[in-house]
Each structure stands twice: as C-alpha cells, then as structure tokens.
Amino acid sequence: MNAKAEVTDACDLRFGQVGIACVRVRRVDAAALCDELERRVRAAPQMFARAAVVLDLSHLSNLPDDGAVDALLEAVRSAGMLPVGLAYGTSETEALAKRMGLPLIAKFRAAYEPAAGSTSPAEPAPRAEAAPTVQREPILSAPPSDGMHGAQHHAGSVRSGQQVYARERDLIITGAVANGAxxxxxxxxxxYGSLRGRAMAGAQGDGKARIFVSDFRAELVAIAGQYRVFEQIPGDLEGQSVQCWLEGDKLLIARL
Structure with a gap:
C-alpha cells in the first residue's frame, strides 16, 4: 500500500505594494499622541480606524528607551490604529526594533538616513498633515516629472479593494476608482472617470506631481505624502473636474 503523498507547500510568500500610513513622532508624549490620533480616527473612521501604521522616530533629538517606545506603540493602539513596525533608520533604530520584536519598514526611510552614494539627507518619510484650505484658482498645466518613464495605462475601472501602482511613471485610469480602491x-x-476611492501621486516624494480627476468624489487625495481626507465633499467640488497640486506643504484643489 502506497503511503499518502506528503504536502510540503504550507504557504506562499509574496511581496507587493501595501498601503501603510506613517506616524512621525515629534515629541515623546504618549497621551498627546493618543489624543491626536484619536482625533484623526474620529474625523475619518473609514480611513484610519484599524489602519496599519509605521512609527517614525527620526525627528526626536534622542532615540527613546524601550519603555517609552512601548508607551507610544500602546498609544497608537489605544487610538484605534495598528502599529506594524518602525521606519527604517540608523543602527540604533534597528537594534530597538529587534528588542521590540518589530520589523523595520524600508519604504519609510528616516530623515537622517543618507541617500545611497550621497552625503545629503534623503527625502523625509511621508507625513500626515491637517487638512488645508481648498484653493479655487486653477492652474491648467502640469509640469513633467523628471526621470519618469512613459505613462502606465489602466483600462476600465479599479474595483473596491484593488490597488494600482505606477512605479517611476504617471498613471492614467480610463474608468472609475471605486470606494475602497x-x-x-x-x-x-x-x-478619466469618477474618483470615489484614494489617489496618491508623487509617492516617492515628487512634490511637482499632480492629480487630475474628471468626476471628484474622493475618500482621499495625497501628493508627496501631504494628504486631504474627505468625509463630505465640498459642494463646489463634488462631481466636478478638478486638479490637485502642492504649494509648499499645502495640498490645493481647484475646479478645471
């Protein structure tokens, strides 16, 4: 009698683009951090409730001790978000992550981490800022992004739960982007359709990137880490053709 064949493949392991927010800590105050994140969750629960976040400690003058970091992580959890790791940084950050049993997320490089082959600081990790005022004076042309390849086209709609990422290039969507996409x-x-989900341009820090939408009903738009969340679209923008761009640290939106 033949023995039953042994199943050796217990799982598949794959890497892909994952939507993770970055919480940049500016002072070691767990209570204040919890209050601020709770405010964000209350303002946009569909966006931030149980959102996966990375803790960026690079803007602190000194790396906190293990107990202080544990308190910060607990503050994130108490606010309703889920910390999944620390932002990639120095050897001290790596040692801290090992002691805390957390991964380092290389997508978020700390502000003090030098770029490869350079002595200047790398671009800081994306940060979440308070919603800026909408500006209604449009700018009709979009300057090309340096170093970008030809645009990536996605024919048809992007369904809820789907993600489309154009690496080192522009992205053109010829259908709608659904809620949750x-x-x-x-x-x-x-x-060239309705935006009901999220659109994030300049994902690697290009502040000159822009977003153009034929039918604006977005959950979130972001450029180079600066974002705006919409629980309710302003009446003069809902369903309109708009563009989004940065002026300094402000994300501006105007009808076309």
Missing part, C-alpha cells in the same frame, strides 16, 4: 503613482495621476 487605491491608485498610486510616482508621477502624476489622470483619472
């Missing part, structure tokens, strides 16, 4: 590009994003 996510479109990301290192360059500009053009959506």
């Amino acid at each position: 996510e479109v990301i590009a290192d360059g500009n994003i053009h959506i």
Whole structure:
C-alpha cells in the first residue's frame, strides 16, 4: 500500500505594494499622541480606524528607551490604529526594533538616513498633515516629472479593494476608482472617470506631481505624502473636474 503523498507547500510568500500610513513622532508624549490620533480616527473612521501604521522616530533629538517606545506603540493602539513596525533608520533604530520584536519598514526611510552614494539627507518619510484650505484658482498645466518613464495605462475601472501602482511613471485610469480602491503613482495621476476611492501621486516624494480627476468624489487625495481626507465633499467640488497640486506643504484643489 502506497503511503499518502506528503504536502510540503504550507504557504506562499509574496511581496507587493501595501498601503501603510506613517506616524512621525515629534515629541515623546504618549497621551498627546493618543489624543491626536484619536482625533484623526474620529474625523475619518473609514480611513484610519484599524489602519496599519509605521512609527517614525527620526525627528526626536534622542532615540527613546524601550519603555517609552512601548508607551507610544500602546498609544497608537489605544487610538484605534495598528502599529506594524518602525521606519527604517540608523543602527540604533534597528537594534530597538529587534528588542521590540518589530520589523523595520524600508519604504519609510528616516530623515537622517543618507541617500545611497550621497552625503545629503534623503527625502523625509511621508507625513500626515491637517487638512488645508481648498484653493479655487486653477492652474491648467502640469509640469513633467523628471526621470519618469512613459505613462502606465489602466483600462476600465479599479474595483473596491484593488490597488494600482505606477512605479517611476504617471498613471492614467480610463474608468472609475471605486470606494475602497487605491491608485498610486510616482508621477502624476489622470483619472478619466469618477474618483470615489484614494489617489496618491508623487509617492516617492515628487512634490511637482499632480492629480487630475474628471468626476471628484474622493475618500482621499495625497501628493508627496501631504494628504486631504474627505468625509463630505465640498459642494463646489463634488462631481466636478478638478486638479490637485502642492504649494509648499499645502495640498490645493481647484475646479478645471
């Protein structure tokens, strides 16, 4: 009698683009951190409740001790978010992550981490800022993003739960982006349909990137880490053709 064949493949392991927010800690105050994150969750529960976040400690003058970091992580959890790791940083950060049993997320490089082959600091990790005021004076042209390849085209709609990422190029969507769907590009994003989900341009820090939408009903738009969340679209923007761009640290939106 033949023995039963042994099943050796217990799982598949794959890497892909994952939507993770970055919490940049500016002072070691667990209570204040919890209050601020709770405010964000209350303002946009569909976006931030149980959101996966990375803790960036690079803007602190000194790396906190293990107990202080544990308190910060607990503050994130208490606010309703889920910390999944620390932002990639120095050897001290790596040692801290090992002691805390957390991974280092290389996508978020700390502000003090030098770029490869350079003595200047790398671009800081994306940060979440308070929603800026909408500006209604449009700018009709989009400057090309340096170093970008030809645009990536996605024919049809992007369904809820799907993510489309255009690496080192612009992204063109010829259909709708549904609630819960996510479109990301290192360059500009053009959506020739309704945007009901999330659109994030300049994902690697390109502040010149722009977002163009034919029918604006977004959950979130972001450029180079600066974002705006919408629980309710302003009446003069809902369903309109708009563009989004950065002026300094402000994300501006205007009808076309």
